[in-house]
Amino acid sequence: MDVLTALSNKSDYSKTQLQFIIGAWVMSSLAEARQKIDLKNGDVEEDDYNKQSIYSLLYALYRSMGEVRSDDGGRYEFTFNTWGYTWPSDWGPCPIPSNDPQRMGKNAYAGLYHFDLVKEYIKAREGKVHIVEMGCGTGAGAHLICSKILPQCTYEAVDMQQAGINSCKRKFVPELGGRLVATCGDATKLGLGDSVADFVAVNETHVTEMRGRTTEEDERFFKTAWRILKPGGFLVWGNAIPDSTWAPCFELLESIGMKVIEVCDVTKEAIKARDEDKRRIDAFVEQILSTFHGFKVPKLGEKRRALAEVALKNFARNPGTRLYDNMVDGTDSYKVVLVQKPLGAQA
Ligand SMILES: C[S@@+](CC[C@H](N)C(=O)[O-])C[C@H]1O[C@@H](n2cnc3c(N)ncnc32)[C@H](O)[C@@H]1O
Incomplete structure (x- = not known):
């Protein structure tokens, strides 16, 4: 075995x-x-x-x-399969309580929506935005966003792991009154409709892992994000991946008609998170x-x-x-990225 x-x-x-x-x-x-x-x-x-x-x-x-x-004796269910980062000081007040055992993962999800352009977009729609997450794990982040960060949103959380989706359906879907839907499948092969999402959220999804290049799966992944986004909608993406892979990913995104708007490097905060989370x-x-x-x-x-x-x-x-050392020596970097499907683009 x-x-x-x-x-x-x-x-x-x-x-x-x-x-x-x-x-x-x-x-x-x-x-x-x-x-x-x-x-x-x-x-x-x-x-x-x-x-x-x-x-x-x-x-x-x-x-x-x-x-x-x-480590402090409190009890919780381990649901965030997320490294995360400490909240960057120039992003304003941290929305997650400092005694929450899974605060680093929660910071990573909340951080996807910290961009000014994103806040303006959400405000203009009075919070009623639809999010599709590609690679949601147990749906813990989806639950955080629906319950605490964007309480008017609707959310479809997709992951290829049946066990993660079952956890989402058991623990998170019931309390959200139909606003959260959990779907099992390869996010690049699902029959999600065209131009349905205001946001595609990607949080530490296990793609874009190959050093210095993108793969066929990465291409399908980003093309799916482009197809399901409404024109003017955003891909919000955070992850720690090989530093040499960011540039090929940005090139791929631009080649399919996306616009990379903002890139925040939070590697320093991600290392701090791992130090603080060790116990x-x-x-x-x-x-x-x-x-x-x-x-x-x-x-x-x-x-x-x-x-x-x-x-x-x-x-x-x-x-x-090894993976911690990779962040310390710069082999891997953690970035939080805002990408837009331009207005006028058609699926
Ligand atoms: C490190 S986990 C992160 C999970 C979750 N986003 C979180 O932060 O807790 C990576 C996830 O990516 C999912 N994944 C990777 N490729 C996928 C794909 N093509 N379609 C759907 N899920 C995918 C895996 O199943 C796994 O749950």
Whole structure:
């Protein structure tokens, strides 16, 4: 069993199934030719995992853990699969309470709407805007926007992971009175209508990952964003990706008729967020590791436990991991970007 590649994005594994999956992963180390996770820093080569499997595992894990303990003792459900950043001082007052365990992820979602042009656009429509999110995860950010940031908006949250969408339908959709719709599928292949969205939101969606170039999926992704946006509407996009990939993405966006309006570099704030979040992530990872019996198997279990620990921390860009170091040495940068589909453009 290779948890990095074998799980399906169409499945929502129960806690019992996860116990078996992790048990099988522990035992399979006996037959493993090569260890894919770097024990020093959690790095996994691009070809050694696929995103369908990884996020399927993560969302099933988050749900099966239920409420967890934060580093300060408070309880919360881990739903933001987001690195995020500390709120930049020149953006005005931070809209998220400083004691919220998932504040960095919430900042990242709120930050998509910090641009003056965006505020003017929303004000002119008395807040009644329609948002489509491509890659919403559990829908935690969609819920934040609908409940706290844009309480008049309507929102369609799309992700390719059934487990994430199930969490959204269970935890967030019911309280929003029909304003939030959660849809499972590849956001680039869904039958979303043309020119339906005032905003396309993209928050740390796992695309545009290849160093120095865009891929076919990236092209489909941005073309879909262009097609579903109303003329005059905006793509609001935040992520930490290879620094060398931003320029090819901007070129691709301009080549399909989009206009890159503003680019904010928040890498410094994203590193600070990971520093401040470290104790919460450490506590969360510890709770996961102590929940699954496979990690208690002598020798094999202990070895896998160490790999799972460093891999989970690397996904979270925790200090001491490869993805954290990538932000510190400038290999990756975190940017928040405003892109417009010009008025007059037709789908
Ligand atoms: C790091 S997670 C971020 C999730 C969420 N935006 C958040 O911030 O919590 C990346 C997400 O991108 C989703 N994703 C990647 N490619 C996708 C695609 N083509 N269509 C839909 N979702 C996609 C993955 O399933 C995953 O949930």
